[in-house]
Amino acid sequence: MSMQSPRPSPSAINKARAQHQQATKGSWNKGRWMLLLLALVCAAPVIASYLMYYVFKPTGGTTSYGALIEPQRPIPGELMVTDEKGQPMPLTSLRGKWLMITVNGSDCNEQCATRLYFMRQVRVLQSAERERVVNVWLRTDDKPVSEVIRTAYPQPDTRMLVADQRAVAQWLPTSADTRLTDHIFLVDPNGNLMMRFPKDPDPAKIKGDLAKLLKWSRIG
Known part of the structure; x- marks a missing residue:
């Protein structure tokens, strides 16, 4: 059972x-x-x-030496630029690196050439960390760039991109007594505008700001 x-x-x-x-x-x-x-x-x-x-x-x-930008100003998603080969691309595609940005016409006057030189030196002086930094020249017209400038600032260390000046001006702020073409701007790897350096800047102080940021943050 x-x-x-x-x-x-x-x-x-x-x-x-x-x-x-x-x-x-x-x-x-x-x-x-x-x-x-x-x-x-x-x-x-x-x-x-x-x-x-x-x-x-x-x-x-x-x-910091540079003026801190508050609130955050991310790269506008609709901000399109033209690359060195004449192809359109969103500026947001450069996210992932620290960007030092200057704005000027393609003729690149003395002030423009000085800023490009400062940006190159600041980047080089970051030693092993320099690969985390890309210098960007936003050109406000599509005129030819002199061969001297192209040779001195080759890709990919310096990007020479054509952008609409009005669109760039809506994103990058100036101070009360300066113009867009007076400054060097710093953008973090997340695409947020972080700093604006003064007119006629001291490159040693820009180097100090960037070195601290690269040390404190491992992104980019």
Whole structure:
């Protein structure tokens, strides 16, 4: 004569169901905390670089030579430029590197040539970190660039891109007494405009700002 297993009571069933739900909830909460922790670890370099510039400032002054841009001004998604081969491309395609940007006509007057020289020297002086930096000349017309300038500032270290001046002016801010063509701008690897350096800048101080950012942030 076969014996049947005793049927569990309703209370036992409810208890088992509650234990299963509690275990499932615990696993779900643990998974969410792990995802949050992973996101914080990935964002830490960006957060650190901004905290060091925007929050932790020594008494009596700021930590930077360049003017900090607040609020953030990301590269406009619709800002299109023309590359060295005459092909259109979004400026956002340069995200992933630190960008030093200058704006000028293709004739590149003395002031323009000086800024390009400063940008090249600042980049070179970052030593092993220089590969994280790209210099960008946004040309406000499509006239030919002199061979001397092209030879002195080759790709990919310096990009010479044609852009609409009005579109660029809507993105890059000037001060009350300067023009767009007076400045060097710094954009972080996330595509956010971070700094504007003054007219007739001191390249040694630009180098110092950039060196600190490259040290504090491992992005780009």
